[in-house]
Amino acid sequence: MAVDDVDTPEIDTGESSEPKVTQGTVSAATTDQAGVAGFVGAWKSLATGLGITAKHAFTKPVTIQYPREKAPMPERWRGAPRLVSAMGTTEVPLMEASSLEYNGLIADAYATDHLAPCQGNCPANVDARGQNYHAAEGRWVEAYQLVRERNIMPGTLGRICHHPCETACKRNFYDEPIAIRPLHRVAYEQWNPVKAQYVKPLPKTRGKKVAIIGSGPSGLAAAYDLVKLGYEVKIFEKEDKPGGALYYGIPAYRLPRDILHGEIDDLVTMGVEIQCSTKIGVDISPEQLMADYDAIIIAAGLQISRFPGVKGQDAIGVRGALDFLKDSNYRGEAGVRGQNVLVIGGGNVAVDAARCALRVGAKTVYMASLESDEQLPAHPWEVEEALDEGVVMMCGNGPNEVLVDESNHVRGMRLQTCLSVFDETGRFNPTFGDDFTELSVQSVVMAIGQGSDLKDIVAGTGLELDQRGNLPSDRSVFTTAVPKIFASGECVTGPGSAIASIATGHEAATSVHRFLSGESVSDDRVARTLLAYDKYAPANLDHVEPSRLRAVMPFSDPDERSKDFRNVELGLTVEEGLAEGARCLRCETNICVGCTFCARTCPDYCITVERRDDPGDRMVTKYDLDLSKCCFCGLCAEQCPTGALQMSGQYELSFYNRDLTLFDKGEMLRDVSGTRATGADAAADHASKGETT
Amino acid sequence: MSTVLFYLLAAVAITGAIVVISTRDVMRLVLGLGAFLLSVAGYYLFYGATFLAIAEIFIYVGGVLVLVVVAIMTVHRSVESEPVLSNRNTFGAAVVALALFGLLVFGLSGVVAPGTASVAGAGIPAVGDMLLGALLPHFEIVGGLLLAGLVAVLAITGGER
């Protein structure tokens, strides 16, 4: 990329004054540079040019190699199948409400069994089902806006979210989950060029001012809600650019900065005011804030890396992960070029630090974690990407001592095997074995945890920190000991995900609104419906037709991408997005989507489903249950993803306690051949996946 | 085979010549001339005078003909209508052509008579010896004449610049 500056040799101008760029022979002969000097100079510059190109030819090219060529849509593609239900309902209900009523909406949907698992498992309850519905019909702007109401920055979250929605997706059980997170990204990419006509300043009607400390996901979410309600909101950020942990913590290869700041700019256009490079307690005193604003939300996040407390950890070359990430992300240089780097820790921050270390030029990067490789707290897909890029994992090793040389520089690290991390009561209490490993490293990055640093912020406000430096606060309504001060985000909940922080931001905003309009903060308030969905075992994909599989996210080449901060995920095409949206089963809508899984499940072959599957029009044309064969097992209703098939309680096995039935859902689904299900699975899917796999 | 080749060359040469004198379309004329010159070179090859054939191609096809085309292209713009030859001095031209033809026939009849064509034996060494030996003065005079012509052209066309 920027190699040209490095390897362009100086063209010798000792005897000629011709411009440096001139490479043609004749320039010297035809211009004022006549004579022998010009002649020799011209030949010299010719040789120089040839030398440069020869050098280029023998260096390895730096282009991105796309791992998979995308198959274009066939000419007959006229849009994804649009669902026309036989049951009389065509519209998928969208979950739209302001944050004030959203919890109630979710609780009602849950109580009536109308809550899609993707939505239930999301901390912010993003309506992924609605997004997929819009996506399948190509309404990307609507999809974006629907998602933005809850996760405020779909483009950003579409790249970094740990997608609990996909974990809970019912499709996990049939084949592969819907690519909900990549669809956020596709929607953003379609929205971005046209957003100017949708992003407009919102009126400030309430006349009250709210200050938010910290412009991370939680602060931005609270600000967005409050701006929508008509408050005047000002965010104070101590760094020079907004984004908080999204900006200085998440590496650019996962989240390009223009996308993050583009979406923050949208919020600013809507009326959120952000003041950067302002540290509370230094540039503005907390008392000042208390006096100037009607309410304050502390969303400062976590700023300091915890250290394990081993011998030698104050040596030169030992750093906290947050500082390390900040250096590598801000400047692309962290002083580890050519060194061996050891990252201590097994969480996502540790993985980010390790992958960043590779990108800023580290020779070998080791990652040591207490947990064994199955128990790593980091997300498995991130660990996999890190391994692809060449990070050396040393799971089950705890730090013992940092080895230093005479000048107090790190020269190595001694690791001790870890036998167990938690004790019987489930508390963190590692026990170590007797095996020691010594690694020769020049840099150690501690990524074992982060803590908050709120001393400056609370000084003079009347708030007290506990002995560990945390701010005591309510974890469901996010109030603190001082009425007008609220707190949200990771400084309350501890290390977590971006989407969880956003969820707390919404709650804090609701609390602020209730406080400022004189209501009780917690009375008759519907709490968040916090649901826990079981993890699905991986489905058996042996007989699954390719059209049913999830769109494959292309990745850049691991060997190449580990050298710079290029994008790792390359994104889905619009066509793949349309097809992916059409894969959604519209869970719990009570609308039959013609998935034909009931016919495939029926052990007695008594269900006949006929489906028309034309582009732009997909509907069930015939649904037949042969009662002479039916054994009333109820398996069809059991598996029906949408809840369109329901048990009436009128048949003889209906009293049977279904919880005790042992059957393997994976086993009970059969290949479509031989069943009475007709209709191809979304013909469009075939096209976009190329069928070549 | 050789007879067939001979008549083939003859046919091409005569066709080319007829095209040259009959057409009014300059580009067709150039093509005819090219065909004629190439078939003459073919004749030289046919009689084993490789050097002459190459020289014919080098000078006439690669030089003179190209010059003609370049001249046409610089005078006419190809996007406009077809350049057409028009000559108001048909009679004078006929006289000059006939006189030239007579001169050639008269001058060369003694040297090249049917059946006496024996250029093959000469070869390059002989040509070289001749040009740089006995005929050196003539050769140099012709060279000087050409140079004078070139300088004159420069003086007439671009001298003032």
Next chain:
Amino acid sequence: MTGYWGGVVWGLGAGVLVGISTILGVWGERKVAGHIQKRYGPNTAPVFGIFQLVYDLLKLLTKEDIHPKQARRGLFNIAPLFMTTPIISSLVIIPFAAGWAPLDTSIGILFFLAVPSISVLGVLFAGWSQRNTYASLGGLRGAAQMISYEVPRSLSVLAVVMLAGTMQPVTLMGEWRIWWLPVTLIAFVVYFIASIAELNRGPFDLAECDSELVGGYFTDYSGIRWAMFMMSEYGGMTAAALFGSVVFLGGTWPLSGVLGVLVLLVKTVLLVIAFMWAKWTFPRMRPDQLMATSWKVLTPMALVQIVIVGVVIAWL
């Protein structure tokens, strides 16, 4: 009698050779250009992207042969032939093996210099017949450039002819000695540069510069006729490289027989790569620079070389 049939067979063979060199040349060019620009070049087609050529060839062959409405049909149709035929026939005097050339004639070197000059006519006819401004300009530029560069090119070859005392390529290759290489180095450089210009290739591709003249003299050509222009370019490059390695680099030296043929091939391929290297290194020249290079730089250099060779011969 056998001579004629030999000629026919050899003509077909040379045509195939030119075709193959075109296909491989296009692939090689894209690879060389790619690597110089830090890209990969064609790499998704099977076998390092070589199959890209097959695709391209099929595409070219099945493409519609478009005749512009205003073009002069006859001339338009035959102009590409004027480009390819001389190149193919010029291959006839190349000694492909030690002591053997398809046409072993005493003035082979003159033949090689003279016959390709017919392709100037092809450039002019093509430029004229399309009847658009780009093509005419390209044609004129191409002709002027090709005629000018014939001078230094011929003069540079003359140096080696003087040393060898013969114009017969087969004999010349047999006579070739390794010490000729340093002595005729200037001539070799002049020959190399002049050959690039003769072929209308970058940095001397003013006749077809696609950024200004949209392809120059083959602006309106498509399909197989366009492919013939490409054939003349890449075939010409191969021919120039073959001739250059025979005359200046000793052809099959130091081996003979089949291995000698291989040596010649390697030298040729290296020269062809050098042609491409130059094209992708230097920016295109201005017309005045182009002419000045020929008359003020290359021709004097070639003359100096002739003097040097003369001195060497006298000293021997």
